[in-house]
Amino acid sequence: MNWTLEVVPVPVTDLERAKEFYADRVGFTVDLDNEVAPGVRIIQLTPPGSRCSIAMLSGMPEAPGAGSMAPGxxxxxxxxxxxxxxxxxxxxxxxxxxxxxxxxxxxxxxxxxxxxxxxxxxxxxxxxxxxxxxxxxxxxxxx
Missing domain, CATH: 3.10.180.10 (2,3-Dihydroxybiphenyl 1,2-Dioxygenase, domain 1)
Structure with missing residues (x-):
């Protein structure tokens, strides 16, 4: 069985500012920017040539046992x-x-x-x- 690392959550305070930084300044591709449920927004971006993306989230319930990370x-x-x-x-x-x-x-x-x-x-x-x-x-x- 393969275990692949595909998405890494990045804790940020301002989704729009972070999206602009990673997409427009660093050059990551925006794969997804959706409200997936009421009040839950996910922005997923991928570095050029990578299979692993980053995800920035707001309103997402914490996964059991996962804990949360402070922005920065x-x-x-x-x-x-x-x-x-x-x-x-x-x-x-x-x-x-x-x-x-x-x-x-x-x-x-x-x-x-x-x-x-x-x-x-x-x-x-x-x-x-x-x-x-x-x-x-x-x-x-x-x-």
Whole structure:
């Protein structure tokens, strides 16, 4: 049996502001923006090339045992790109505050690109949910 990660909830305070950030500024595709029941709205967006989406919800009853997350409490979700410099330039062009490209070196985090799988940058949404972007090789054989 396959277990696939398909949707990650992202806690936000303002659905419209978050939708604008993720769709217009970061470049995610809006898959769904519906009121699925009276007072229950779901916005689902997917990063280009990904099978896993994010969902932002309002009015949704809490699933038993799931607990709730405060807006801005989601940290370290990771996206992978094959060209981190191009991805950073795109985010900058879209006015997303993004960190410099860094890598893990002998003394901890160091400026600039690293070797394969070792180039990162970060950004946050308007609520403070944080994302890590990592450069991954374009060929799976490089894993």
């Amino acid at each position: 409490s989601l940290h370290g979700l990771q996206l992978c790109v094959t060209d981190i410099e191009a991805a950073r330039a795109e985010l900058v062009d879209r006015h997303v505050p993004v960190s410099a490209i860094r890598h893990v070196g002998a003394t901890g985090w160091e400026d600039g690109r690293g070797d394969t799988w070792n180039s990162f940058m970060t950004f946050a949404d308007p609520d403070g949910n944080t994302w890590v972007v990592q450069e991954a090789p374009s060929e799976l054989s490089e894993r």
